[in-house]
Amino acid sequence: MSEFVTYLVTGIALGSSFALIGSGFVVVHRVTCVVNFAQGSLAVLGAMLSASLLAGRLPHVVGEAVTVVVCGVVGVLVGVIAIGRRGTPPLISLIVTLGVSMVFSAAIIWLWGQDPVSPPGLDGFATILGAEVERQRLLVLVVTLVAFAALSLFFSRTYVGKALTASASNPFAARLVGIDVRRMGLVAFGLSGILGGMAGVLIAPSNALSFYSDLPMALGGFAAAVFGGLVSPLRTLVGGLGLGVAGQLTAGYLNGSYQTEVALLLMIVIMIARSRSFAHEEAK
Amino acid sequence: MLKVERMSKHFGGVYANRDVSLEVAEGELRGVIGPNGAGKSTLFNLIAGHLRPDAGSISLAGAHIDRLPPHVRARRGVAIVFQGARLFAGMSLLQNVMVGAHARSRAGLVSAAFRPPAQRREEREIRTQAEQCLDRVGLLELADRPAEGLPLGQQRRLQVARALAGRPRLLLLDEPASGLRAAERTQLADLIRELNGAGTTILLVEHDVGMVTSLAHRITVLDLGTVIADGTPAEVTSDPAVVKAYLGTGADHAAHH
Structure with missing residues (x-):
């Protein structure tokens, strides 16, 4: 039982980071139709940067906050490279983001080396149903839930959020009422940077990340986003948590090296199962 | 309010608009009519900002707007109603x-x-x-x-x-009556008249000649990308060049069937 609870909590923590990364995919895809594959790299950047800042004696919370803000700015820069040129087709932008993520890997090796990095997080353990679980893993879930609530308020209550929704719903009409749709795309990339950075900052204290973690993180996030049809943040959250738990149970009871394969397999199954509704959405 | 000066736009070798000039005064309700392929949509999209002119200029209240992207024109006060669902x-x-x-x-x-x-x-x-x-x-x-x-x-x-x-300082209407039933058309015409009566400057690009002549103060007639007439509804409808343009396409139309 305690073994199962440990796997469950570990899975929920990892799944939360997938959900954060996945909602970054969703935000960018809704507004720009681009799948931003640099998302995973931003999580890695978040882990590395927070480790360096915290080691440089920045206090907790401040170090993490600065990291997330920097990731947001880097996210905007990725957006400028990917969609900055007017009229770039989404598929070309997707390839650009893949290229950017490779440059990121090189930059991360150059700045931080090849070894996995794990910044300090919340110390100590909590006991749930007789199982000892790291408090950091619970923090990941709590912060993720708060982030999703804030995101939902941002979209429904603020002008920028509404302009983003309008741009996603009908870019042509958005331009007609004076919304700069390209700038909204950059805002979406900035948000995805913040979300990716948060994922890295939160998960790295319990799951060390290295330069090659970008692909597994991006795949996990993308699978979660696909579960949400690349449009629904809420279903992305559910998809991310489900994926994280499934991966950890596989790792715990079968073999730890199957985690990425589980993510891929689930993604394929979801895509086949949902292909009809995808076709329906395309037709609209 | 709106001033279009010697504006041209060509696609390949074909001029969709050639030396088109028109001036809409503040508070005016201006109609733009023309047979199919006259260049009405091109003119509309040039003013809205979805096309860039090859020559000529567009200004709104004295400021050039022809190089501005559509969303900036919208913020400057050009409001647009397209015929498609937007x-x-x-x-x-x-x-x-x-x-x-x-x-x-x-x-x-x-x-x-x-x-x-x-x-x-x-x-x-x-x-x-x-x-x-x-x-x-x-x-x-x-x-x-x-x-x-x-x-x-x-x-x-x-x-x-x-x-x-x-x-908006200027309301652009792109064939607002197309696809509407007769009752809806009447409602829409009443609405347009009412808005203009309340002071909104309107440019109405419309295929339905009857609707435009009943609403507009002045009408600009396009044919084959150029302005062939510009005046009050009475002047325009009795203009021989306009009659010829419409009868001409009518005759072509008949010949094809």
């Missing part, structure tokens, strides 16, 4: 109109995020203003319905309400 699906009628009003508000990212009292007051003002716009087009009782699935006539009027919410 609504925000997934939002209510009121939300659709509020987006139109928001784009004119000067609220920044940060202030909007924290919602201080001034921001909340502005939000309320925008809401009230959006409701007034819906009322003007006769859709207030449907304010909370979703925008998708509206009949075509109501979709057009919703677009007009959204355009009005931006407090």
Whole structure:
């Protein structure tokens, strides 16, 4: 039982980071139709940067906050490279983001080396149903839930959020009422940077990340986003948590090296199962 | 208010607009008519900013706007109603109109995020203003319905309400009557007359000659990309060049069938 609870909590923590990364995919895809594959790299950047800042004696919370803000700015820069040129087709932008993520890997090796990095997080353990679980893993879930609530308020209550929704719903009409749709795309990339950075900052204290973690993180996030049809943040959250738990149970009871394969397999199954509704959405 | 000077646009070797000039005075209701392929849509898209002219200029209240992207023209006061459905699906009628009003508000990212009292007051003002716009087009009782699935006539009027919410200096209407039933056309014509009566400058590009002659103060007639006549409805409809242009296409039309 305690073994199962440990796997469950570990899975929920990892799944939360997938959900954060996945909602970054969703935000960018809704507004720009681009799948931003640099998302995973931003999580890695978040882990590395927070480790360096915290080691440089920045206090907790401040170090993490600065990291997330920097990731947001880097996210905007990725957006400028990917969609900055007017009229770039989404598929070309997707390839650009893949290229950017490779440059990121090189930059991360150059700045931080090849070894996995794990910044300090919340110390100590909590006991749930007789199982000892790291408090950091619970923090990941709590912060993720708060982030999703804030995101939902941002979209429904603020002008920028509404302009983003309008741009996603009908870019042509958005331009007609004076919304700069390209700038909204950059805002979406900035948000995805913040979300990716948060994922890295939160998960790295319990799951060390290295330069090659970008692909597994991006795949996990993308699978979660696909579960949400690349449009629904809420279903992305559910998809991310489900994926994280499934991966950890596989790792715990079968073999730890199957985690990425589980993510891929689930993604394929979801895509086949949902292909009809995808076709329906395309037709609209 | 709006001044188009010697504007040309060609696609390959074909001129869609050639040396087109027209001037719309403040408070005027100007009609633009012409047979199929006359260049009406090109002219419309050039003014809206979806096409760039190859030559000539467009100015709004004395300032050149021909190099500005569409969303900046919208903010400068050019409001557009296209004939296609250009609504925000997934939002209510009121939300659709509020987006139109928001784009004119000067609220920044940060202030909007924290919602201080001034921001909340502005939000309320925008809401009230959006409701007034819906009322003007006769859709207030449907304010909370979703925008998708509206009949075509109501979709057009919703677009007009959204355009009005931006407090436009110039309202551009792109074939607003196309696809509408007779009753809807009459309603729309009444609405256009009413808006103009309340002081809105309107440029009406329309295939339905009867509707334009009954509404417009002055009419510009295009044929094969050039202006062939410009004057009051009575002057234009009795102009031999206009009669020839319409009869000419009519004869072609008959010959094809």
